[in-house]
Amino acid sequence: RSVLKHNCSRLCVSSQAVVVDRTMYISGQLGMDPASGQLVEGGVQAQTKQALVNMGEILKAAGCGYENVVKTTVLLADMNDFTNVND
Structure with missing residues (x-):
């Protein structure tokens, strides 16, 4: 087993992946910008991306x-965000 932490910032409170x-x-994974630690602007579509x-x-x-x-x-x-997430 190996634990992967790639480009970790303050977002990494646990391992990002385990192999x-x-x-x-x-x-x-959340729709957060790894550099700022903040949710990206633009709503659920931008956060999904x-x-x-x-x-x-x-x-x-x-x-x-x-x-x-x-x-x-x-x-x-x-x-109600289902359609926006799938676009």
Whole structure:
């Protein structure tokens, strides 16, 4: 098992990812700018995009890409945001 912390700032209170054998488990990602530690402006669409960018950077640090992702789970505080998240 190895623990991955890539480009950590104040956002890293736990490991960003853990690799066990050939499987990587990425911790929950928020729509936060790693440099500022603040949610990006622009609402749920911009925050979703930033969360995916953050995940992509973690994947890249492990020598992977989005094509290697098997499953993701999206948690919404408001189901009315469902369409915006999927756009």
